[in-house]
Amino acid sequence: xxxxxxxxxGTELPARQYQVTRANLVRYAGASGxxxxxxxxxxxxxxxxxxxxxxxxxxTMALAGRFLAEWAGxxxxxxxxxxRFSAPVVVPDNNEGATVEVTGTVAERLDDHRVAxxxxxxxxxxxxxxxxxAVVRLAPC
Amino acid sequence: MAINTDYTGxxxxxxxxxxxxxxxxxxxxxxxxxxxxxxxxxxxAQAAGYPDVIAPPTFAIVVNAANAARVTHDPGLGVNYxxxxxGEQSFSHARxxxxxxxxxxxxxIESIRALGSMTTLTSVTxxxxxxxxxxxxxxxxxxxxxx
Numbered sequence: 001x002x003x004x005x006x007x008x009x010g011t012e013l014p015a016r017q018y019q020v021t022r023a024n025l026v027r028y029a030g031a032s033g034x035x036x037x038x039x040x041x042x043x044x045x046x047x048x049x050x051x052x053x054x055x056x057x058x059x060t061m062a063l064a065g066r067f068l069a070e071w072a073g074x075x076x077x078x079x080x081x082x083x084r085f086s087a088p089v090v091v092p093d094n095n096e097g098a099t100v101e102v103t104g105t106v107a108e109r110l111d112d113h114r115v116a117x118x119x120x121x122x123x124x125x126x127x128x129x130x131x132x133x134a135v136v137r138l139a140p141c
Numbered sequence: 142m143a144i145n146t147d148y149t150g151x152x153x154x155x156x157x158x159x160x161x162x163x164x165x166x167x168x169x170x171x172x173x174x175x176x177x178x179x180x181x182x183x184x185x186a187q188a189a190g191y192p193d194v195i196a197p198p199t200f201a202i203v204v205n206a207a208n209a210a211r212v213t214h215d216p217g218l219g220v221n222y223x224x225x226x227x228g229e230q231s232f233s234h235a236r237x238x239x240x241x242x243x244x245x246x247x248x249x250i251e252s253i254r255a256l257g258s259m260t261t262l263t264s265v266t267x268x269x270x271x272x273x274x275x276x277x278x279x280x281x282x283x284x285x286x287x288x
Contacts (some may be wrong), residue, residue, distance in 0.1 A: 031172035033206040057227040062173035065198035078198040082231025
């Protein structure tokens with residue numbers, strides 16, 4: 001796990017790739033209570049102008065949150081976290097689904113053993129989260 | 142029908158209390174693939190300094206779901222929900238949400254802005270325990286696409 005003392009601006013977090021399948025969307029719908037049909041019904045998704053079923057933006061945000069929690073070693077270390085949803089994650093009806101690739105860079109050191117991290121998430125070559133920034137509390141040393 | 146800008150600055154009544162269970166935290170952690178034992182194993186959470194299992198960083202969206210639906214479906218606000226996409230979301234935590242919390246959410250409409258054929262609605266939701274301890278502030282921007 002990273003320590004505050006050894007974490008400098010520019011430190012890159014280990015990149016991660018997450019698969020998102022239709023089954024993941026159904027599961028997230030149930031767990032979150034967001035049953036918007038564009039996340040599970042291809043016919044209706046296409047009828048409102050989407051290329052296919054899309055993932056919940058909040059699921060993409062949660063995957064990037066998982067990325068931060070893994071780095072810090074504690075989901076409770078992510079004290080502030082904000083994103084802009086810049087493009088949908090399109091999830092085809094196959095075994096592989098979509099891939100979300102998450103990267104992060106330490107932007108600055110804050111007080112109280114906290115650091116600000118800039119996060120990016122891409123799917124199919126497109127940025128799906130922009131202006132994504134989190135404040136993460138690290139072990140002192 | 143456009144979103145009613147008279148709602149700018151309006152604070153809605155607090156939600157019904159939401160009781161956070163270990164089962165719901167584990168279900169949500171499974172759904173987002175969060176593998177941490179701190180979300181499932183009380184002993185592990187206590188060893189890390191928490192009173193009980195903690196929720197993943199975006200769990201507040203679950204606590205706020207019923208409250209948010211009540212706000213966005215307010216007939217006077219005039220949101221065409223079929224045309225809405227989630228534009229931005231942020232959470233600021235005083236501490237992690239944990240099993241045993243009984244939480245109340247209260248939403249204030251911060252701004253309503255027209256941008257060409259789109260309208261953005263930004264709201265701020267204060268989430269605190271029934272004892273008044275502040276736990277999380279959530280800020281959400283919804284975008285209603287023009288018909």
